[in-house]
Each structure stands twice: as C-alpha cells, then as structure tokens.
Amino acid sequence: MSTLPDLDSLKLLVDVGQLGSLGQAAKAAGIAQPSASKRVAQLERRLGLPLIERTPRGSMLTAEGKMVAGWAAQVLAAAEELMRAVEAVRHGEAAHLRVAASMTVAEYLVPRWLGEFQHREPVVQVGLDVVNSADVAARVLAGEVELGFVEGPSVPEGLASRVVGTDRLMVVVAPGHPWARRRTVLRGPELAATPLVVREPGSGTRETLEVAFKGLHRASPRLELGSNAAVKGAAQAGAAPAVLSAYAVEAEVATGRLVEVPLTGLDLIRDLWAVWRRGRPLTGPATTLLAIAGRPSRSADEH
Incomplete structure (x- = not known):
C-alpha cells in the first residue's frame, strides 16, 4: 500500500x-x-x-x-x-503560456526574456498581453494569464510577487524648454506644482509619481496619455515636461531629442515585479520564464 x-x-x-x-x-x-x-x-x-x-x-x-x-x-x-x-x-497541441506585462516592461525587458525562453522551451507557444499595471493585476487575479509583470511602488492584494528588477523615473523636456537650460537642480515641490504630461491612471509609472508627490501641492496634469510613446511625443513637441521610465527615454536623451532635468528631493526609484495568483504556485513554463526574468541584470540607470 x-x-x-x-x-x-x-x-x-x-x-x-x-x-x-x-x-x-x-x-x-x-x-x-x-x-x-x-x-x-x-x-x-x-x-x-x-x-x-x-x-x-x-x-x-x-x-x-x-x-x-x-x-x-x-x-x-x-x-x-x-x-x-x-x-x-x-490532442497534439503545443504547450501554451499566457503572460501579461505592463507597457514599460513589455517594451524594454520582455523581448529579451522571451528570446531566452524560446531557446529553453522551443515548443511552448507564448501569448503576451500588453496593458497597464492595473490591468495586468486584474488579468492575473481573474486567471486569464498565469504570470504578469508590473512596475510600481506596491503589489495589489491577492497576488504573490517577486522583484525582477528596478527602474528610475526621469524628468525630461524638449531641448527648447526653459528647464533644459536651467542652472539649478529641480526640486520635488516645483515638479509637483507643474502641469506635466503623464501616463493614464492605472499605469505603474503614474502610481509611482503620485506616491512620490504625496503631501505636496500638485498641479493637474497638462495631458494624460495611454502609452510611453505618446508621452514622449508630447514632451518632444514642447507640450510640457514629462516623467517616464529611464528605459523608455534613454534613446531620446542619448540623441538629444529630449533633455533630462536633474531632480532632488523625490524618490523615483521603483521595483519591477513578477506577479501570480496567491495560493496557486507557478509550474512548468511559467517557472522557467520567472527564473529568466529574475536573474540579475542591468538596471535602468546602467543603460
């Protein structure tokens, strides 16, 4: 027996x-x-x-x-x-893994992770949903995806999580903006009181910024846009300063299309998280992808 x-x-x-x-x-x-x-x-x-x-x-x-x-x-x-x-x-079907990732993680980190994943698991079909952090959490909780990747200061209730990296938000302006030539370091209260081009509510970038602004007098956003590309485009056109991930603006800053404005007095460092349903441990291909994502790599500041 x-x-x-x-x-x-x-x-x-x-x-x-x-x-x-x-x-x-x-x-x-x-x-x-x-x-x-x-x-x-x-x-x-x-x-x-x-x-x-x-x-x-x-x-x-x-x-x-x-x-x-x-x-x-x-x-x-x-x-x-x-x-x-x-x-x-x-039924003769290939194994399948469904993943959701916030826009910043999906655009700048997931492609490298999936490249390595396909080398390890060549028969696994991966479906990737690219949405903001709040929607990623909702899809994981609903069981629509097995594994999610989000950025922000916290992880929603009901999710197990693991930190897979860090990121830094940067203040950027068009080369012709007065802040591009300023001789003093920008301080948190001044940034908070300035109408900005920002991501939409539910974005991890937006949540990180709002947490950093807590307790400060805040101006209403100049524009709320639903993607990193749209925010960058508005900032380059001179609409207003923008606050975005260093991953998202590194190419524009390197080529002079945007100028980083040095900032002091605000914590704009955030964690990048892998999330899955609490009480339902990851197995199979999902554990492989988590292991790849969780390996030490360069942070946004090192790019």
Whole structure:
C-alpha cells in the first residue's frame, strides 16, 4: 500500500481551510459529511498528525493542518498542471503560456526574456498581453494569464510577487524648454506644482509619481496619455515636461531629442515585479520564464 496521501483527501483538507468547515468541504467534494470525516481520519493516520480540531462550533484546521494544507495546495496545483500538459499532448497541441506585462516592461525587458525562453522551451507557444499595471493585476487575479509583470511602488492584494528588477523615473523636456537650460537642480515641490504630461491612471509609472508627490501641492496634469510613446511625443513637441521610465527615454536623451532635468528631493526609484495568483504556485513554463526574468541584470540607470 502506498504511503502517499491521495489527492482527493488533500483537496478535502485544503477546502476545510478555505471554506471554514468540514461540512462545506464535503459539500464541495460531493460526498456526505461522515465520508469526509472518515477520509480526514485516514489522512491523519497516514501522516501521523492531527489535522482537524472538532469543536462545538464546527471543524477547524490545527496548526499542523494549516501547514499540511499549504503544502497540499502546491501538490494540487502541480497535479492540475500535469493534467493540462497531458491533455495538450493527447490532442497534439503545443504547450501554451499566457503572460501579461505592463507597457514599460513589455517594451524594454520582455523581448529579451522571451528570446531566452524560446531557446529553453522551443515548443511552448507564448501569448503576451500588453496593458497597464492595473490591468495586468486584474488579468492575473481573474486567471486569464498565469504570470504578469508590473512596475510600481506596491503589489495589489491577492497576488504573490517577486522583484525582477528596478527602474528610475526621469524628468525630461524638449531641448527648447526653459528647464533644459536651467542652472539649478529641480526640486520635488516645483515638479509637483507643474502641469506635466503623464501616463493614464492605472499605469505603474503614474502610481509611482503620485506616491512620490504625496503631501505636496500638485498641479493637474497638462495631458494624460495611454502609452510611453505618446508621452514622449508630447514632451518632444514642447507640450510640457514629462516623467517616464529611464528605459523608455534613454534613446531620446542619448540623441538629444529630449533633455533630462536633474531632480532632488523625490524618490523615483521603483521595483519591477513578477506577479501570480496567491495560493496557486507557478509550474512548468511559467517557472522557467520567472527564473529568466529574475536573474540579475542591468538596471535602468546602467543603460
């Protein structure tokens, strides 16, 4: 007889923790509560640990049960991945990975990551959605994509995350703008009080800037635009100063089409994050891409 617990028993234990009672877990499994109690008892004997505490108010996981349930969730996720892969092979389909990335990460980092990924996983088809950071988080939470990449000062609730890089926001102006010739360093309050060309709400770039401006008097934006290219174009045309990722403006600054304005007194360094659904560990191709993205590389300041 195998000493390994069966997956149905592990799923029952996980459901007790998530649904709050053995009765609800039994209902979700489509079995009677006495059968569920018997299955849990068999699992406790097999593992040699008390997993559920039965009280007058119902059943709850013990401390050991909570630990086992956490590990069991990983086993169940891996089993689901196994069955998806088997189903793909059965139907002659290539493995598929769906990813979403914020615009800055998608434009300047993801192409290199995917190039290496295709060398490692040549039979995997990758679909990439390019949206702003808020939309990336929403798609990951909805299960529409397995892995997302965002930038910003924080990670939304419900997501597990790992830092895969850093970035710096830069203040840039057209060569003919008065700030391009200023002899004093720009300070945070002056920048906050200036109408700027900015990314749209929901963008990680916009969120980073708003967090940096907290507590300062802020002017309304001159323009709100939905892409890095549009913001750069407006800044080059002299509409107003812009604040963008160093990745996004490095070519324009290097060629003189935009001028960086030195800034002091504001923290415009931000993390770049890989995100996935909490409680659903990554498996298969997604873990490969995460490993590639998470390797040390040059930051935006080194470009």
